[in-house]
Amino acid sequence: MTTILHLDASARRGRSISRALSQTFVDTWLAASPGDHVIRRDLTIDPPPHVTEEWIAAAFTPSMQRDTAMQAALAWSDAAIDELVAADLIVIGTPMYNYGMPSSLKAWFDQVVRVGRTFSFDLARGDWPLEPLLAGKRLIVLSARGEFGFTSGGPRASWNHLDAHIATCARYLGVADSAIETITVEYQEFGDERHLQSRRDAEARVRALASTLAKA
Amino acid sequence: MTTILHLDASARRGRSISRALSQTFVDTWLAASPGDHVIRRDLTIDPPPHVTEEWIAAAFTPSMQRDTAMQAALAWSDAAIDELVAADLIVIGTPMYNYGMPSSLKAWFDQVVRVGRTFSFDLARGDWPLEPLLAGKRLIVLSARGEFGFTSGGPRASWNHLDAHIATCARYLGVADSAIETITVEYQEFGDERHLQSRRDAEARVRALASTLAKA
Numbered sequence: 001m002t003t004i005l006h007l008d009a010s011a012r013r014g015r016s017i018s019r020a021l022s023q024t025f026v027d028t029w030l031a032a033s034p035g036d037h038v039i040r041r042d043l044t045i046d047p048p049p050h051v052t053e054e055w056i057a058a059a060f061t062p063s064m065q066r067d068t069a070m071q072a073a074l075a076w077s078d079a080a081i082d083e084l085v086a087a088d089l090i091v092i093g094t095p096m097y098n099y100g101m102p103s104s105l106k107a108w109f110d111q112v113v114r115v116g117r118t119f120s121f122d123l124a125r126g127d128w129p130l131e132p133l134l135a136g137k138r139l140i141v142l143s144a145r146g147e148f149g150f151t152s153g154g155p156r157a158s159w160n161h162l163d164a165h166i167a168t169c170a171r172y173l174g175v176a177d178s179a180i181e182t183i184t185v186e187y188q189e190f191g192d193e194r195h196l197q198s199r200r201d202a203e204a205r206v207r208a209l210a211s212t213l214a215k216a
Numbered sequence: 217m218t219t220i221l222h223l224d225a226s227a228r229r230g231r232s233i234s235r236a237l238s239q240t241f242v243d244t245w246l247a248a249s250p251g252d253h254v255i256r257r258d259l260t261i262d263p264p265p266h267v268t269e270e271w272i273a274a275a276f277t278p279s280m281q282r283d284t285a286m287q288a289a290l291a292w293s294d295a296a297i298d299e300l301v302a303a304d305l306i307v308i309g310t311p312m313y314n315y316g317m318p319s320s321l322k323a324w325f326d327q328v329v330r331v332g333r334t335f336s337f338d339l340a341r342g343d344w345p346l347e348p349l350l351a352g353k354r355l356i357v358l359s360a361r362g363e364f365g366f367t368s369g370g371p372r373a374s375w376n377h378l379d380a381h382i383a384t385c386a387r388y389l390g391v392a393d394s395a396i397e398t399i400t401v402e403y404q405e406f407g408d409e410r411h412l413q414s415r416r417d418a419e420a421r422v423r424a425l426a427s428t429l430a431k432a
Contacts, residue, residue, distance in 0.1 A: 011266070011267045011268050011269050011271065011272055012269050012272065013269055044266075044268070044269070047265075047266050048319070049263075050227070050260075050263050050318065050319050050320040050323070051227045051313065051318065051319070052227050052260070053227050053228050053229055053260070055227065056227055056228065097267065097326050098322075098325050098326055098329050098385050098388075099381065099384045099385060100316065100317075100322065100377070100381050100385075101316075101322065102266065102267065102322075102326065103264070103266045103267070103319045103320075103322040103323035103325075103326050104266040104319075106314075106316065106317065106318075106319040106322045107266070107319035107323075109314050109319075110313050110314055110318065110319050113314050121405070123406065127364075127371075129405065129406075130363075147346075148343075155343075158380070158384075159384045161316070161377050161380065161381035161384060164374070164377065165315065165316050165377035165381075168315045168374075168375045168377060169314050169315060169316075172314075189337070189345065190339065190345075
């Protein structure tokens with residue numbers, strides 16, 4: 001059985017393209033493999049708090065020594081990490097806001113990338129002291145953006161601070177570079193035929209990917 | 217008279233290196249030019265909310281047509297934009313969290329980059345419909361990071377999703393690429409002589425930059 005962690009970060013609910021893509025992925029998967037399990041984490045309905053000084057102090061205190069206030073500071077993080085640990089496949093539906101992650105998605109990463117839970121830190125490793133503690137997961141990034149040309153060679157490639165940033169953080173989710181699939185809808189602000197075509201293409205790719213992976 | 221907008225994003229208060237750098241910058245500036253004005257915005261004491269569906273709907277409604285709920289959805293954004301508009305110089309003290317902005321700093325950008333206030337949108341401009349409404353500001357980015365080698369040619373250059381992302385967003389703050397100065401402390405997690413040297417170098421550069429600019 002596969003456990004899917006289904007995240008959405010769009011502030012929009014009904015009209016969100018990234019939410020439609022992530023829901024299509026999950027629905028297509030479950031149609032092909034009905035016994036699998038989905039954990040839902042909606043970052044708009046339950047917004048992740050920004051990391052605080054109390055959070056940092058608690059995270060660096062051994063778990064047996066944490067008092068009640070420290071446990072409370074880590075409660076959101078604990079729940080989100082438990083979901084991540086349980087997942088084999090992570091599906092992130094996200095818009096690009098101001099050329100990067102929405103703050104809610106960044107806050108989720110800041111909550112789940114945590115010493116002793118998702119990475120270890122050891123200066124005996126020299127100049128590369130951080131190592132992921134999780135491994136073997138797959139990540140699907142389904143995103144929407146208002147403009148276009150954010151891939152390599154495109155006119156806005158140097159403004160894309162979303163995809164590569166997610167890939168860099170993904171290693172601490174237990175996801176290897178080769179285990180990330182990205183499907184994107186562009187031209188949303190233009191609302192023209194290019195956008196409609198981009199959306200049709202993305203939807204077809206999402207269905208094909210979910211169907212193929214679910215049967216693998 | 218120069219108006220400085222002084223932002224801090226570190227979750228840490230007393231022990232933050234980026235806060236120490238930004239405070240040194242402002243203190244040095246005021247010593248050289250005591251009549252100038254500082255607007256303080258602490259993103260940890262007053263955390264910016266994530267953008268919501270209500271925020272987006274209100275931002276796209278003409279200001280005269282906004283009801284009380286819409287005005288409330290934009291209240292944090294309005295206050296932050298008023299500060300930005302008033303500023304000649306923006307000083308951001310920020311750590312690198314998970315290879316990018318802390319979620320609190322990203323939330324500040326998501327709150328202040330707003331149609332009709334900091335950018336205009338017009339499809340008559342073709343494929344480049346967004347234009348900044350502000351201009352002529354200078355940005356100083358003072359940051360701290362646990363690891364090292366994030367500049368061009370360094371071993372972690374491809375993991376740096378902080379500096380270039382801030383530069384991309386800065387155009388909507390009214391800051392040209394050539395008007396950004398970045399000073400960075402590295403090696404924080406190592407706590408070794410390299411870190412102490414990096415910190416001494418950064419502090420000296422911050423003092424020199426503030427002193428030079430304040431007298432210009």
